[in-house]
Amino acid sequence: MATITFFGAALEVTGSCHLLESSSTGRVILDCGMHQGGDAVKRISKDKFEFEASSLDAVILSHAHLDHSGLLPKLVSQGFDGPIYCTAATADLLRIMLNDAFGLYERDMERKNLRLQRKGKRTVKLEYSQKDVDKVMSLCVGVRYRSPREFRTGASVTFHDAGHILGSAIVEVVFEDEGRQKHLVYSGDLGNADSTLMNDPAKLQQADLVLMESTYGNRDHRDMDQTLDQLRDILADTWNRGGSVLIPSFAVGRTQEILFHLGCLQHDGLLDGWKVYLDSPMAIEVTSVYDKWLRLLDDEDVRKLTEVQHKSLVEFLPTLSICITPEESMAINDHHKGVIVIAGSGMCTGGRIRHHMKHRIWRAETTMLFIGFQAQGTLGRNLVDGAEKIRMFGDEFAVKATIETLGGFSAHAGQAALIEWAASFQNSPQFALVHGEPQAMQVLAGKLSQEKQIQCQLPARGEQISF
Numbered sequence: 001m002a003t004i005t006f007f008g009a010a011l012e013v014t015g016s017c018h019l020l021e022s023s024s025t026g027r028v029i030l031d032c033g034m035h036q037g038g039d040a041v042k043r044i045s046k047d048k049f050e051f052e053a054s055s056l057d058a059v060i061l062s063h064a065h066l067d068h069s070g071l072l073p074k075l076v077s078q079g080f081d082g083p084i085y086c087t088a089a090t091a092d093l094l095r096i097m098l099n100d101a102f103g104l105y106e107r108d109m110e111r112k113n114l115r116l117q118r119k120g121k122r123t124v125k126l127e128y129s130q131k132d133v134d135k136v137m138s139l140c141v142g143v144r145y146r147s148p149r150e151f152r153t154g155a156s157v158t159f160h161d162a163g164h165i166l167g168s169a170i171v172e173v174v175f176e177d178e179g180r181q182k183h184l185v186y187s188g189d190l191g192n193a194d195s196t197l198m199n200d201p202a203k204l205q206q207a208d209l210v211l212m213e214s215t216y217g218n219r220d221h222r223d224m225d226q227t228l229d230q231l232r233d234i235l236a237d238t239w240n241r242g243g244s245v246l247i248p249s250f251a252v253g254r255t256q257e258i259l260f261h262l263g264c265l266q267h268d269g270l271l272d273g274w275k276v277y278l279d280s281p282m283a284i285e286v287t288s289v290y291d292k293w294l295r296l297l298d299d300e301d302v303r304k305l306t307e308v309q310h311k312s313l314v315e316f317l318p319t320l321s322i323c324i325t326p327e328e329s330m331a332i333n334d335h336h337k338g339v340i341v342i343a344g345s346g347m348c349t350g351g352r353i354r355h356h357m358k359h360r361i362w363r364a365e366t367t368m369l370f371i372g373f374q375a376q377g378t379l380g381r382n383l384v385d386g387a388e389k390i391r392m393f394g395d396e397f398a399v400k401a402t403i404e405t406l407g408g409f410s411a412h413a414g415q416a417a418l419i420e421w422a423a424s425f426q427n428s429p430q431f432a433l434v435h436g437e438p439q440a441m442q443v444l445a446g447k448l449s450q451e452k453q454i455q456c457q458l459p460a461r462g463e464q465i466s467f
């Protein structure tokens with residue numbers, strides 16, 4: 001008997017962590033993500049493991065996003081010492097993500113302790129250190145796509161293209177159990193087939209149990225042609241209003257996709273007069289990792305673009321300026337119009353985008369352009385939902401800017417693509433939906449049942465499924 005227990009991304013979108021147990025696989029977790037939104041110190045201390053970290057035999061990591069990987073250093077600090085299987089590109093990105101997250105965590109902790117000291121209260125300690133981040137990296141085992149890797153006798157893991165971000169994978173675990181071979185397929189985060197820099201998500205045919213993401217279970221995206229038309233219209237409108245465009249962007253994935261498409265517009269002569277700024281040290285570093293893999297890999301691993309071959313994404317967009325220092329970031333404020341600023345964080349929960357919003361969101365000529373998923377409770381979501389006023393830096397700001405969303409750039413598959421992916425399995429496996437808000441999950445479960453006769457479970461945190 002094999003079991004899977006859900007410890008995160010159960011009826012929610014963040015904190016992915018699912019524990020697989022069987023005699024041949026041992027105890028393995030699929031992802032070790034943190035919950036996102038709000039202050040890092042609180043989140044990291046609140047996210048407790050409901051298993052002994054030292055009792056785990058291995059971790060299998062679908063991709064580098066922090067909601068799938070962010071608690072790995074905490075896991076190591078609590079005694080986990082086994083291998084972390086992922087693709088080699090995921091390991092490259094993970095180093096940047098975990099170091100950046102630790103920097104923010106350390107900074108938040110210093111501020112918190114200063115506040116506690118002022119009140120004469122006892123200070124609190126970090127739950128993990130830089131040493132734990134380094135140890136996570138030393139435990140990573142890079143595995144090639146589509147090459148089964150045995151991790152215990154009778155148990156192997158294979159990574160398939162998920163098309164979500166560089167290195168992202170659908171995880172297939174094949175193992176012996178009760179005298180037969182069993183297949184567990186975990187979708188990880190499934191990408192949008194319109195992504196330019198990656199292969200489409202692989203379709204698998206065999207499974208006993210499928211854990212499937214459902215972020216966009218309740219809606220479809222516009223296709224890429226419509227999305228690019230919309231982008232051209234938004235740029236033209238903003239130009240005519242004498243304004244600028246702020247793009248809150250996730251450092252990994254969305255930033256590189258939008259850079260590529262802006263590069264195409266530039267080559268078509270449609271970006272004349274605009275100045276583009278990439279104002280995020282982390283996104284700049286991640287873009288260089290993308291460049292490395294775009295050059296290195298054959299087209300079986302990353303969709304190879306003739307346009308960017310032998311060039312970097314940065315060189316592909318000659319009008320791009322890169323802002324590393326805060327001074328370079330602040331200098332953008334001197335330009336009153338014709339500026340496109342790409343900055344983190346993607347949901348406006350922190351980062352340099354908020355400084356640009358402070359300068360421009362109350363101006364009617366500004367456009368805020370969202371290109372990725374906005375989770376409930378984030379400032380980005382409030383704006384997309386039509387907030388007329390927002391609070392930042394202890395102050396209130398009227399939202400006079402035009403708020404636009406380009407769904408076609410999403411890193412996640414839309415509803416129709418999720419249904420098609422689920423229907424590719426040929427042997428009627430059990431399905432469990434993860435990584436979605438409850439409403440999106442229910443809509444997707446209803447559609448799968450009606451259209452494909454697939455019945456899904458919607459496991460809550462702590463629930464277990466046997467297969």
Ligand SMILES: [Zn+2]
Pocket residue numbers: 063065068164189
């Ligand atoms: Zn992701």
